[in-house]
Amino acid sequence: MLEPLLLTRIVSTPAALDTADIPAEVIVLRTAPDEALVLADSSTISVDDPHAIIVDDTGWHGAWMSWDQAIPFLQANCAWELPAERPSMAQGRVADAPAKLWLEDDRMLIVVPHVMARDVADRMGS
Amino acid sequence: MSFEYEGQTIPTSADESVLLSLLRAGIHPGSGGPLCFEGDCPNCLCTIDDVSYVRSCQTPAEVAVEVSPHGRDAPPLPPLDAGAPAIAVDYRVADVVVIGGGESGLQACAAAEANGRSVECFDASTGHDVVAIYPGPLVLVRTHGGMIEVECDEIVVATGAAEIHPVVPGSDLEGLWMPRAARKAVDAGLDLGQLVSVGNVPDALGATAAPGELVRFVGDHTVSAVITATADGEVETPCDNVVVGLGLHPRTGLARMGNGMNVRVVGDALLDADIPTCPPEGIACPCSNVTFEQLDNLHDRGFTHMELLKRGSLAGTGTCQGSVCTPYLRSFLQDRGQALQAPFTARPVARQLTLSEMAAGSHLPKLARTALDDVHRSLGARMDRMGGWWRPWTYGDTEAEYTAVRERVSLGDVSTLGKMIVTGPDAEATLQRIFPTNVSTIKPGRSRYVLMLDERGYVLDDGMIAREHDDTFFLTFTSGGASMSEMWIRDWSASWGHDIRILNQTLSLGAINITGPKAAEVLARATDDELPPFLGHSTLTIAGVECKVFRLSFTGELSFELHHPAADSVKLWTALMELGADHDIRPHGIEALFRLRLEKGHIIIGQDTDYDASPRRLQHEWAVNMNTGDFIGRTATERTNRIPLDKKLVGIETDGDTLVDGAVMWSGTEFAGTVSSSMWSPTLGKGVALAWLETVTGAFPETVRIDGVEARVVPPHFYDPEGSRARA
Amino acid sequence: MALRIPCPHCGTRAIDEWVYGEIPIVPDAITDADARDVDRAYFHNNAEGVVREAWFHLYGCRRWVTVERDSRTDTFL
Numbered sequence: 001m002l003e004p005l006l007l008t009r010i011v012s013t014p015a016a017l018d019t020a021d022i023p024a025e026v027i028v029l030r031t032a033p034d035e036a037l038v039l040a041d042s043s044t045i046s047v048d049d050p051h052a053i054i055v056d057d058t059g060w061h062g063a064w065m066s067w068d069q070a071i072p073f074l075q076a077n078c079a080w081e082l083p084a085e086r087p088s089m090a091q092g093r094v095a096d097a098p099a100k101l102w103l104e105d106d107r108m109l110i111v112v113p114h115v116m117a118r119d120v121a122d123r124m125g126s
Numbered sequence: 127m128s129f130e131y132e133g134q135t136i137p138t139s140a141d142e143s144v145l146l147s148l149l150r151a152g153i154h155p156g157s158g159g160p161l162c163f164e165g166d167c168p169n170c171l172c173t174i175d176d177v178s179y180v181r182s183c184q185t186p187a188e189v190a191v192e193v194s195p196h197g198r199d200a201p202p203l204p205p206l207d208a209g210a211p212a213i214a215v216d217y218r219v220a221d222v223v224v225i226g227g228g229e230s231g232l233q234a235c236a237a238a239e240a241n242g243r244s245v246e247c248f249d250a251s252t253g254h255d256v257v258a259i260y261p262g263p264l265v266l267v268r269t270h271g272g273m274i275e276v277e278c279d280e281i282v283v284a285t286g287a288a289e290i291h292p293v294v295p296g297s298d299l300e301g302l303w304m305p306r307a308a309r310k311a312v313d314a315g316l317d318l319g320q321l322v323s324v325g326n327v328p329d330a331l332g333a334t335a336a337p338g339e340l341v342r343f344v345g346d347h348t349v350s351a352v353i354t355a356t357a358d359g360e361v362e363t364p365c366d367n368v369v370v371g372l373g374l375h376p377r378t379g380l381a382r383m384g385n386g387m388n389v390r391v392v393g394d395a396l397l398d399a400d401i402p403t404c405p406p407e408g409i410a411c412p413c414s415n416v417t418f419e420q421l422d423n424l425h426d427r428g429f430t431h432m433e434l435l436k437r438g439s440l441a442g443t444g445t446c447q448g449s450v451c452t453p454y455l456r457s458f459l460q461d462r463g464q465a466l467q468a469p470f471t472a473r474p475v476a477r478q479l480t481l482s483e484m485a486a487g488s489h490l491p492k493l494a495r496t497a498l499d500d501v502h503r504s505l506g507a508r509m510d511r512m513g514g515w516w517r518p519w520t521y522g523d524t525e526a527e528y529t530a531v532r533e534r535v536s537l538g539d540v541s542t543l544g545k546m547i548v549t550g551p552d553a554e555a556t557l558q559r560i561f562p563t564n565v566s567t568i569k570p571g572r573s574r575y576v577l578m579l580d581e582r583g584y585v586l587d588d589g590m591i592a593r594e595h596d597d598t599f600f601l602t603f604t605s606g607g608a609s610m611s612e613m614w615i616r617d618w619s620a621s622w623g624h625d626i627r628i629l630n631q632t633l634s635l636g637a638i639n640i641t642g643p644k645a646a647e648v649l650a651r652a653t654d655d656e657l658p659p660f661l662g663h664s665t666l667t668i669a670g671v672e673c674k675v676f677r678l679s680f681t682g683e684l685s686f687e688l689h690h691p692a693a694d695s696v697k698l699w700t701a702l703m704e705l706g707a708d709h710d711i712r713p714h715g716i717e718a719l720f721r722l723r724l725e726k727g728h729i730i731i732g733q734d735t736d737y738d739a740s741p742r743r744l745q746h747e748w749a750v751n752m753n754t755g756d757f758i759g760r761t762a763t764e765r766t767n768r769i770p771l772d773k774k775l776v777g778i779e780t781d782g783d784t785l786v787d788g789a790v791m792w793s794g795t796e797f798a799g800t801v802s803s804s805m806w807s808p809t810l811g812k813g814v815a816l817a818w819l820e821t822v823t824g825a826f827p828e829t830v831r832i833d834g835v836e837a838r839v840v841p842p843h844f845y846d847p848e849g850s851r852a853r854a
Numbered sequence: 855m856a857l858r859i860p861c862p863h864c865g866t867r868a869i870d871e872w873v874y875g876e877i878p879i880v881p882d883a884i885t886d887a888d889a890r891d892v893d894r895a896y897f898h899n900n901a902e903g904v905v906r907e908a909w910f911h912l913y914g915c916r917r918w919v920t921v922e923r924d925s926r927t928d929t930f931l
């Protein structure tokens with residue numbers, strides 16, 4: 001159920017990340033003020049920071065879930081409250097993994113480090 | 127609908143408790159004592175569906191299948207929880223949690239909702255037992271279907287007041303009722319026969335009032351009369367059942383548990399407590415079976431505080447958590463000249479929980495799996511838990527794995543190494559202060575072994591630092607030290623105000639170590655690029671995979687670490703195994719790796735270091751450059767360098783025996799230290815070990831005795847001490 | 855499950871997502887530079903009341919945050 005993702009990781013000054021040149025339709029998971037996980041390969045991205053780190057990253061697996069699937073999964077595996085805003089990003093411990101969530105009106109993307117993907121998938125019942 | 131009780135089928139109906147169904151069938155399930163119907167006492171405890179200490183008055187009959195008596199003298203041991211189903215946790219968030227669904231609780235709910243606040247309300251009588259309040263506040267609720275955890279801003283305690291139980295002699299007979307319970311029993315159609323009341327009991331129950339103050343109950347198993355004291359002496363009133371009204375004591379346990387948090391108490395839980403008369407004899411605490419005689423004994427010995435009485439006698443530590451005995455302990459101390467004392471501290475949990483309920487929502491810590499996890503398992507590896515990872519301990523023949531490295535070529539999965547990019551204008555300045563080495567002399571394309579010290583000059587971790595460009599470095603750390611090292615560098619660089627960028631790539635990159643005399647030959651078949659020199663590194667395409675190639679050595683043989691995108695691990699591994707087939711390439715597990723490095727005298731942080739391992743004690747002063755600028759641990763290193771060395775990591779050799787890790791070393795009859803890592807070296811034909819040697823009467827011994835074996839203290843480099851094989 | 859720590863980047867999370875980091879404080883009364891080094895390196899604070907401390911959000915943003923905790927009630931301010 002969790003599939004390998006090709007992401008780009010960016011570390012740069014927060015200001016440069018705020019104004020990064022990333023195609024509009026691409027999902028950006030802003031994991032910290034100076035770091036982002038972008039759901040696209042690095043060739044499409046540029047940042048106005050000569051010292052920025054921009055690298056492809058194949059170390060994450062993810063899955064889209066409908067809310068019908070996601071709600072019971074989160075109720076049993078997530079001890080914190082999701083933000084109400086849509087779309088939005090949330091991160092924290094989910095099924096004992098450091099997870100990134102992308103929340104849309106009708107579905108949710110969960111992204112976890114590949115080293116825990118199998119165990120998270122077990123909890124998803126797949 | 128029905129449940130089983132001691133081989134009897136007990137008919138039930140919806141909306142009634144297990145207790146009421148049993149009473150209808152003429153059964154008192156506990157071993158006597160007044161019934162309250164409100165969960166305040168231990169007198170209706172049963173074992174229900176293999177769970178003991180269950181209050182039958184708070185358990186809906188419809189959820190019970192098999193019920194058995196609890197037995198006060200010999201409570202049944204709970205069955206082993208092994209195989210018990212996992213208990214689900216329902217995580218909720220609310221502005222307000224209201225505990226208690228009575229009048230004041232419902233008013234609090236309505237008021238909060240009218241203010242637009244979200245409310246969760248729990249009432250024990252509907253199977254929602256609030257068992258704990260933790261800082262947060264976080265409210266833990268036990269239900270028959272699992273646990274509920276509610277994160278909230280405010281807690282309203284509307285738990286009402288409990289009726290004070292009698293504790294006079296005979297209080298463990300059957301046929302005793304608290305007024306509310308008697309009301310419910312009569313309403314439910316139970317025939318209480320000749321019902322007598324003592325104390326303050328509503329007239330509506332139609333009981334015959336016994337005159338005066340309660341003295342004791344008499345009867346054989348079941349009450350047959352109540353004895354009261356009047357101005358004219360004791361009066362005996364015969365009866366079938368007795369209802370006892372001794373006043374109210376607010377239920378403040380949960381409010382006290384939430385002490386210091388945003389907790390509001392409403393309704394009867396705010397009442398001033400009635401303080402009952404303390405009888406001269408009787409059992410003050412039925413849960414822990416504590417008599418007034420025992421309390422007197424403790425009081426005479428100076429146990430004059432509620433908290434002390436509780437600890438001295440265990441009164442209040444049982445299943446009802448002081449609900450029955452607290453009023454009497456307070457009155458007991460007041461009778462002995464004390465000011466009225468507050469009830470004792472309340473701590474989670476307020477109710478017995480099963481181990482499954484206790485463990486609900488927690489899981490064994492998840493272990494990370496490298497991208498090669500399936501490959502190792504398919505090769506028959508015995509996987510072991512190390513540093514938060516599943517790692518291959520051995521593929522089944524550790525000797526053969528060891529020999530493959532020493533004589534031919536072998537692969538090791540080192541994806542677990544900590545890996546980090548540090549770049550930016552201040553990158554060099556940061557690392558210069560993090561590591562006790564002169565970072566400025568590491569040229570692009572070169573790398574160096576480094577220790578990381580804390581402010582006390584003790585070793586936190588070790589690893590490699592490689593310079594990629596002027597202001598870009600790639601660092602590796604031990605598998606267990608990756609997160610700690612990231613935290614350490616982030617913390618310090620921020621405190622120095624340095625302008626750097628940090629990316630932890632530990633989980634993003636796989637790493638394979640190809641090691642052995644044929645390693646370069648096999649690697650050359652996979653790339654057209656030139657391999658880096660010893661302690662050099664470069665980015666090469668190996669078998670179609672872009673790799674950062676580091677030439678270094680932990681095994682003591684020619685080695686290349688290939689760091690690559692995690693998604694390419696299997697492809698790279700498979701290609702190298704095919705290209706090395708003619709050299710009988712085989713993977714080595716951690717057991718072989720530990721032996722290989724031990725022969726070289728390479729330390730493992732955590733195995734060969736303790737919390738107080740300084741570079742000097744480790745005999746790693748070569749890795750510390752005191753001629754560079756300030757670094758973390760420098761001041762402490764200067765200071766400790768001025769005092770005599772008291773212990774050091776040394777090599778130990780034996781002629782024929784393999785020592786045990788952790789074995790104690792003796793010099794004569796004096797303790798001389800412990801062995802940290804040990805092995806039989808097939809290459810050298812002797813037992814070798816790393817050990818912490820301590821001074822004995824001011825000097826380091828040159829020989830020691832370990833488990834009766836004579837051993838020599840030697841420099842900690844057993845195999846190829848010049849390092850010519852790694853540099854070949 | 856008890857302590858809940860506010861993260862400015864991620865929101866409030868339970869303590870099991872975090873790693874504690876002490877912020878060493880050397881008492882002003884220690885004026886000798888050498889003695890201050892020793893105090894900072896070897897002596898830990900265990901103050902009663904409001905304390906400043908650092909927590910690393912291991913399961914979220916992986917950044918240090920500085921928070922104030924009342925050590926008497928274990929609540930974060």
Ligand SMILES: [Zn+2]
Pocket residue numbers: 861862863864865911914915916917
């Ligand atoms: Zn965070």
